[in-house]
Amino acid sequence: MHHFIDEVILELSSGAGGAGCVSFRREKYVPKGGPDGGDGGKGGDVVFVVRRNLKTLRHLKKNPVLKAQNGFPGEGALRHGKDGESIEIPVPPGTQIKDAETGELLQDLTEEGTSWVFLTGGRGGKGNAHFKSARNQAPRFAQKGEPGKTARVKVELNIIADIGFVGFPNAGKSSLLKVLTNARPEVAPYPFTTKTPYLGVLTVGEEDIVLADIPGILEGASAGVGLGIKFLRHISRTKGLAFLIDLSNPDFLGHFDILLKEVGEFSPELARRKRVLIGTKIDLLESLRPLEELQRKYPDEQVVGISSLTQKGLDALVQIFLRLAKEEE
The missing domain is CATH 2.70.210.12 (GTP1/OBG domain)
Structure with a gap:
């Protein structure tokens, strides 16, 4: 599109x-x-x-x-x-x-x-x-x-979706959408590949879960930096949010706080929505220490690690998405 x-x-x-x-x-x-x-x-x-x-x-x-x-x-x-x-x-x-x-x-x-x-x-x-x-x-x-x-x-x-993806550019949002659904967003190893929202349908048994990928958010997005803030309204109707954190980025531990702040500036109600933190690209790590550090920093958050390339951790993530999409508000 x-x-x-x-x-x-x-x-x-x-x-x-x-x-x-x-x-x-x-x-x-x-x-x-x-x-x-x-x-x-x-x-x-x-x-x-x-x-x-x-x-x-x-x-x-x-x-x-x-x-x-x-x-x-x-x-x-x-x-x-x-x-x-x-x-x-x-x-x-x-x-x-x-x-x-x-x-x-x-x-x-x-x-x-x-x-x-x-x-x-x-x-x-x-x-x-x-x-x-x-x-x-x-x-x-x-x-x-x-x-x-x-x-x-x-x-x-x-756009109406069940789960909205939030992350910095090149955090792996489009790759995850592509591997889980029938969507075909553009995927490349450089930032700002996604310039428009994409929807995909994840089918789990008899259940269909609609996932939304929007352009990556940058720090300062709520003040007009980058593309993502323009499209945040497309996840404003979602039942839950998936925050994708690139664990191969040396500054990954600060990413969730920045993303949540930008979402909160756009809509405090959206920032309170049910969520999961997804540590991506674990196939690029020498060990799972970055994932463990993320889990220790946010003990009250649901934190999982995945690789869209090897598909490690995706089965568990799908079950989390199913619960987020079906839980009562």
């Missing part, structure tokens, strides 16, 4: 209602037929629909101004005008619709198949047949249709 789009500003308009018709019945042998103007059709609605197959908002970036069809005017012989076609805006699960000016959350769309009518079309105007009365047998007026509604909204995507 080289063009990952997770924010779009849209200008949306529902359709106006069609005008009512002014018409009189004109048939042979009926020289003074009564009013028979039909009603105008209703304007089309603006509807958001959740589609599971969508992963980004890229399709909306190309056309940020969308308008539903106007209703058609009524016709003689009491013929009702055709309703305007509604416009459906497909979005991925986890999409939030906000007021573009105030930032107010208008709707949180999380469930596949959910349909939400955001703007309703204007009602069609009544034809002159409605206005016949004892005092006015031949009304020569009809209603106009109601105007449509227009609004500017900010559409934001917050």
Whole structure:
């Protein structure tokens, strides 16, 4: 996903209602037929629909101004005008619709198949047949249709996952995602390989666990350094966090404190989420002493060591992920 789009500003308009018709019945042998103007059709609605197959908002970036069809005017012989076609805006699960000016959350769309009518079309105007009365047998007026509604909204995507990966660049997040799931993130031995979020599904028996890999976080990320802080919201819905610590890095003992601080600056609630500390790349170590040092420094944390290359420790990690994903909050 080289063009990952997770924010779009849209200008949306529902359709106006069609005008009512002014018409009189004109048939042979009926020289003074009564009013028979039909009603105008209703304007089309603006509807958001959740589609599971969508992963980004890229399709909306190309056309940020969308308008539903106007209703058609009524016709003689009491013929009702055709309703305007509604416009459906497909979005991925986890999409939030906000007021573009105030930032107010208008709707949180999380469930596949959910349909939400955001703007309703204007009602069609009544034809002159409605206005016949004892005092006015031949009304020569009809209603106009109601105007449509227009609004500017900010559409934001917050990916929905069970476990979110947090770590410095090159900590082994993408390698772990690749070996555990069907995801195919770019993996290379240099920092910032991951520039967009990736999702993968880990299947354990009958259970599916969705894992999210976001770009690596740097110290100072909450102040705008690096890429990771921009994508932290994509793990804001996760049930648990996996902090990946590269045990082959000489400064590994300070990494967890920095990462937790940056996550806490972004969201104190996210920093309190259930978590596991994963010491990675144990295949590069001469001994397991770095893992033991990490475990001693954080006796109250769940700390495990793994190698994505040799797959050592992965079975135990999978069971931890399963518990994190399924535990009650």
